[in-house]
Amino acid sequence: MLKYNNRPAAGLAALFLCTAPAFAQSIWEEEAWDTDSDGLLSVEEFREGFRERVNFADWDDDGDGVLSEEEFSSGIYGRYDGDLTDAIEATEYGAFERDFGDEGFWRFHGEQVVEARDETEVGDAVTPAEEPAREATGFEAWDVDGDGVILGNEFQTGFQTWGLFAEFDRTGDGSVTEDELTQEIFDRYDDNGDGMIEEPELADIGDDMGDGGFWDA
Template sequence: MLNYKKLPGAGLLALFLCTAPALAQSVWEEEAWDADTDGLLSVEEFREGFRERVNFADWDDDGDGVLSEEEFGSGIYSRYDTDSTEAVEVTEYGAFERDFGDEGFWRFHGEQVVEAGEEAEVGAGEEVADTETVASNAVPEGEEPVEEGASFEAWDVDGDGVILGNEFQTGFQTWGTFTEFDTTADGGISEDELTQGIFDRYDADGTGFIEEPELADIGDDMGDGGFWDV
């Protein structure tokens, strides 16, 4: 397990920092990513742009070429700990609540869901009618899932008013996001798997391309003050 106490705030933030050239890209420009200028982003175009903005090596703490579940979770956590205090306070919870809500960025996006206690197949681009569904493979044995749209208190296990790294890991691991991204089921997320998983979340209609209004979502997240802003 990663020891959050041993990581300085700057170290946590560094998990998601980009390469030096990307530091000048605080404003996202569609034209810089859309290589063929067709107004759409293919997964290949997205991958190239995303790699310029996010350096995978900064996520991969042990340098083994793949992200473990804890590396994946700690990197995401650091984006919400905006003041690098190693604790997500209520004042930082707005973005956290938005992204983990029913329509949030980290909502379950895969093909298998549990609906009213039964397994149901959901194809790409299809909507899940029951908003209380959770990932069928999301919950480790003996643990209860942190449901979509859960309150701050549900993540703040010890009730001290902040979400610590280990509390986030506990909640996030019940969502099945790691399993969803690890498409090869080898226990690690490669750089291609990471960018494909992020791409799929922006490609909300499952067309294989990111287009309007999906491009606006990327602009918000890559632009100044956005989730992927550096």
């Protein structure tokens, strides 16, 4: 079982390191991602830019090349523990509530994308996609023992009710590959589901990559 209090540096935030020269001057430079300069980000361009930003190996605690649900959820948990106290306190919960809310980043959004995901391909079979229960809502729902903080095990319990991991696990094999991770995140920015990220979707990426943004290290 993963130990949530042993995440490096600032948890998930510390995983998003600027390693490429293109990011030396700025966390987000649209030109560095848009390699063909057409004002759009294809999934291939996004994948290359995002992988320069996200060190997948830092998510993968056991080094097996894929993410288990526990590895995935522990990484997300660390992202919200900004003060490194190994607990999400009420003062930190605002960002957590926003990102898990109806319009939040972890909610699968985009009308056309949702319609396209009405059926999910699993191996050779196609099965109807099920709407996640998303039962954990409100600070009190996640804070199971009522002590005013959300601990790692409480987050794990609430996270499982969301079915979020299954959305990222596109092949239904119980793990998330790096390709699945980047594709699913791309889809969350591609709000209209047209297979390209353009304005105003590009602005959303800029906000999240910039200082204080979601992926800011």
